[in-house]
Amino acid sequence: MRHIRVIGIGAGDPDHLTLQAVKAIARTDVFLVLGKTGERQELVRLRHRMLEEHARPGHRVVEVPDAERDRTARGYPAAVEDWRRRRADVVERLLAEQVGPEETAAFLVWGDPSLYDSVIAVLDDVHARVDATAFTYEVIPGISSVSVLAARHRTTLTRVGRPVQITTGRRLAEGGLPDGVDDVVVMLDGDAAFAGIDPEGVEIHYGAYLGTDDEILVSGPLAETAERIRALRAEARARKGWIMDTYLLRR
Incomplete structure (x- = not known):
């Protein structure tokens, strides 16, 4: 066999x-x-x-x-x-x-x-x-980009008594942050969907090329960091021809 x-x-x-x-x-x-x-x-x-x-x-x-x-x-x-x-x-x-x-x-x-x-x-x-x-x-099993993201930003995916949701960029773009969930991990986002949601009261922990020499890490209020992340993301994608990123949105 x-x-x-x-x-x-x-x-x-x-x-x-x-x-x-x-x-x-x-x-x-x-x-x-x-x-x-x-x-x-x-x-x-x-x-x-x-x-x-x-x-x-x-x-x-x-x-x-x-x-x-x-x-x-x-x-x-x-x-x-x-x-x-x-x-x-x-x-x-x-x-x-x-x-x-x-x-x-x-x-x-x-x-x-x-x-x-x-x-x-x-x-x-x-x-x-x-x-x-x-x-x-x-x-x-392997170490996922989600685990690496949390470790690189020295945070946890969950907070006391609160759930975490893992979703895709497509779903985030369609419906924004889901009701009743304050911590959302986003993967497979080809179009920077984080830039299209209401940033009020939302923080982002962002990572691209996690675990590699080209790793990009940005963290802070979404309202203040969204454009910087978009620019870094666009530059990296143009330079390398591809991008793999993951991020945590936190109310």
Whole structure:
């Protein structure tokens, strides 16, 4: 039986690898990479650096093009489901063609695989399609950008007796800060949605490229920092060609 590992590798610092992740990498035969069009070469190099340091001699790396998501589709949930189905097609072929009987394969997932990542859902889809004895899989948690954000700003995500909500830039842009929640973590924000909400009484703890040499940190009242963050964000995106950021909004 084939065995699959979904390994969280942290937000960008090689030292974010947990001991559990390091041991899992060392026990893996083949690493499966779903290559994205124009993927950031810094992240590709970082992944290979981790394998050079921790993978066993003779390990294999198999990279295939990832399924492309239609970002122009009008129905967002339907577009995501279609993308995941086509990703499952790719993964099913990978497991059948590149992972031998009794071998162990792994997907290296940025941050924590349980937080805004589709690999677990895709493997569940593939598992439902094939013989239940075709493979087993396990998930190795990782240090998420949310945890790194809080640590870098020396704060906690929750306050006494209060909840925290994790949402996306899309949802924040649609509805603003949710009622009854004073602490909101925002991820997957392509358009600086924080700049479009009422800043009165709101603080922001912002982080981009967390854990890397290019890390950007800004904290303070949203009314005073929003434009500065937008400018820093735009400059960094133009210089590097991509941006990954996370932030905490706090009433």
